[in-house]
Amino acid sequence: MPERRTVTINMGPQHPATHGVLRVELELEGETVVRAEPVVGYLHTGIEKTMESKLYYKALPCTDRMDYLAPMSNNLVYCLAVEKLLDIDVPEKVKWARVCLAELTRINSHLVQLGTHAMDIGAQSMFMYSFREREAIVDVYEACGGQRMMTSYIRIGGLAEDLPKDFDKRVRNIIKTFPDKLRDYEALLTDNEIFINRTKGVAVISAEDAIAWPLLRGSGVRHDLRKDNPYSGYEKFEFDVPVGEHGDAYDRYKLRLEEIRQALRICQQVVDGIPEGPYRAHVPGIVLPPKEDVLHKMESLIFHFKIITDGFCPPIGEVYQGIESPKGEIGIYVASDGTNKPRRVRVRPPSFINLASLPLLAEGRLVPDVVVAIGSIDPVLGEVDRFSTSSRLQP
Amino acid sequence: MEPRDRIRQLLTEQFSGSVIKEENFRNEQTFFVKPDAILDICQALLEDAELKVDYLADLTSVDWLGHEERMGGRFEVVYNLYSISTHYRFFIKVMLPADKPEISSVTAVWPGANWMEREVYDLMGIVFTGHPDLKRILTPDGFEGYPLRRDYPLTYEVPQFSWNKNDPPEVIT
Numbered sequence: 001m002p003e004r005r006t007v008t009i010n011m012g013p014q015h016p017a018t019h020g021v022l023r024v025e026l027e028l029e030g031e032t033v034v035r036a037e038p039v040v041g042y043l044h045t046g047i048e049k050t051m052e053s054k055l056y057y058k059a060l061p062c063t064d065r066m067d068y069l070a071p072m073s074n075n076l077v078y079c080l081a082v083e084k085l086l087d088i089d090v091p092e093k094v095k096w097a098r099v100c101l102a103e104l105t106r107i108n109s110h111l112v113q114l115g116t117h118a119m120d121i122g123a124q125s126m127f128m129y130s131f132r133e134r135e136a137i138v139d140v141y142e143a144c145g146g147q148r149m150m151t152s153y154i155r156i157g158g159l160a161e162d163l164p165k166d167f168d169k170r171v172r173n174i175i176k177t178f179p180d181k182l183r184d185y186e187a188l189l190t191d192n193e194i195f196i197n198r199t200k201g202v203a204v205i206s207a208e209d210a211i212a213w214p215l216l217r218g219s220g221v222r223h224d225l226r227k228d229n230p231y232s233g234y235e236k237f238e239f240d241v242p243v244g245e246h247g248d249a250y251d252r253y254k255l256r257l258e259e260i261r262q263a264l265r266i267c268q269q270v271v272d273g274i275p276e277g278p279y280r281a282h283v284p285g286i287v288l289p290p291k292e293d294v295l296h297k298m299e300s301l302i303f304h305f306k307i308i309t310d311g312f313c314p315p316i317g318e319v320y321q322g323i324e325s326p327k328g329e330i331g332i333y334v335a336s337d338g339t340n341k342p343r344r345v346r347v348r349p350p351s352f353i354n355l356a357s358l359p360l361l362a363e364g365r366l367v368p369d370v371v372v373a374i375g376s377i378d379p380v381l382g383e384v385d386r387f388s389t390s391s392r393l394q395p
Numbered sequence: 396m397e398p399r400d401r402i403r404q405l406l407t408e409q410f411s412g413s414v415i416k417e418e419n420f421r422n423e424q425t426f427f428v429k430p431d432a433i434l435d436i437c438q439a440l441l442e443d444a445e446l447k448v449d450y451l452a453d454l455t456s457v458d459w460l461g462h463e464e465r466m467g468g469r470f471e472v473v474y475n476l477y478s479i480s481t482h483y484r485f486f487i488k489v490m491l492p493a494d495k496p497e498i499s500s501v502t503a504v505w506p507g508a509n510w511m512e513r514e515v516y517d518l519m520g521i522v523f524t525g526h527p528d529l530k531r532i533l534t535p536d537g538f539e540g541y542p543l544r545r546d547y548p549l550t551y552e553v554p555q556f557s558w559n560k561n562d563p564p565e566v567i568t
Binding site for chain 2: 041087216223331348385
């Protein structure tokens with residue numbers, strides 16, 4: 001009997017199919033993967049440590065840079081966590097706007113996933129289409145906060161500024177044009193024999209394993225924080241939670257398409273019913289007063305100055321807020337020691353935690369299936385490596 | 396019975412000697428427990444037919460340097476637990492001393508704890524005994540120190556790699 005020989009190769013960190021600087025150590029027997037070990041830590045962002053040294057509201061821009069495909073979701077979860085810590089409530093209009101922006105972000109992130117995942121498998125054109133559609137969404141971001149990717153638009157206690165006048169029109173336009181585009185995607189991929197052969201039955205995870213290594217909905221586990229623990233007024237909206245059946249890459253692909261449809265449904269409800277009102281909560285000393293007041297009222301000017309220079313001191317305590325981001329549950333755990341800077345900000349990173357399941361998906365399969373597995377987990381490495389040590393941080 | 400009450404009942408009946416206190420800050424139920432009981436408590440929570448705490452949502456740690464007396468230890472390990480069937484979230488917290496931060500690994504109960512514990516070990520230096528593969532995960536190979544500890548400096552930081560390990564620290568102003 002011939003000796004059993006294995007070869008160890010590196011996939012990444014510079015590899016187009018790893019969506020960033022992810023390295024996977026593959027031990028191969030022929031072309032079969034015997035052992036796959038993801039190695040992370042190549043992005044040195046130091047986000048969690050940096051946030052500890054910033055005033056609460058100054059830590060917000062760090063959150064954009066974790067999952068750069070879903071900046072609004074990250075802003076939202078940080079703001080909700082700090083608002084919970086401070087025990088403040090935001091106006092109804094803000095809640096509705098936040099829901100709409102979070103759902104647009106979901107579409108944005110899923111579009112990038114669809115495009116890159118399909119491109120990894122060889123369907124080049126899908127990438128062009130999905131990035132074309134994504135433009136409309138980043139245009140909405142730009143109209144809101146002036147930024148296309150690192151938005152920092154959702155702020156503690158409200159929004160950075162009022163929604164743009166044509167917000168309604170832009171979102172309606174997206175809702176109107178999207179169903180046609182989704183049909184195009186389905187024509188390109190859903191019935192595409194190559195795509196089906198590459199993804200069906202590949203990267204399978206059972207429901208039981210999925211709970212242990214959270215890749216839930218693709219495997220038929222109905223877990224969605226928007227329904228189960230509603231935040232930011234999600235209980236007011238009607239939508240379904242799609243789940244997969246077989247827990248393979250194809251199911252996760254179909255799930256994402258369905259989630260885009262549900263997100264559009266929620267956006268429709270928002271633009272139909274968004275109430276009028278202020279875009280920031282009135283909490284003197286914690287939430288910045290509106291700019292027009294700062295220019296004309298003495299008291300507002302003083303509060304503005306105080307918040308910008310000193311920040312605010314929340315009570316001693318620790319809170320956790322989780323939301324359903326495009327990639328899974330993203331959570332922020334804030335520990336306050338009563339000073340104006342957080343003692344600890346912990347991000348529960350969905351990409352990091354989902355990526356831990358890669359060995360389960362890849363072992364025993366062929367090398368090209370590893371690419372499918374990574375694409376269907378959809379990790380964003382900015383979030384995986386949200387710690388690491390940063391080099392030479394300026395004070 | 397409400398999950399909230401059931402957890403309290405389970406912990407006070409089975410682990411009365413190990414539960415230090417219960418806190419409800421902002422409606423988040425938190426139990427501080429003794430470190431040596433953590434594995435048994437987690438196992439009991441998972442196996443309880445009514446609670447079914449099957450989902451370890453997060454595992455993290457906080458360094459309370461300078462607040463040891465109030466908190467009862469320097470390092471706080473936070474188990475963020477969730478039940479997919481009852482949709483209930485609660486927290487188990489453990490305080491560990493500064494000189495020997497060590498606790499049993501819960502990977503046997505929730506396999507997904509693997510990477511989370513490695514991250515806590517890497518950044519905070521808390522040792523999880525019984526972990527199958529406890530090694531650094533985010534920092535480079537051969538890194539010394541635990542960067543998320545409060546006494547690890549943020550400014551004037553000299554990143555350590557193999558090539559500059561013996562160089563004098565560079566002061567950045």
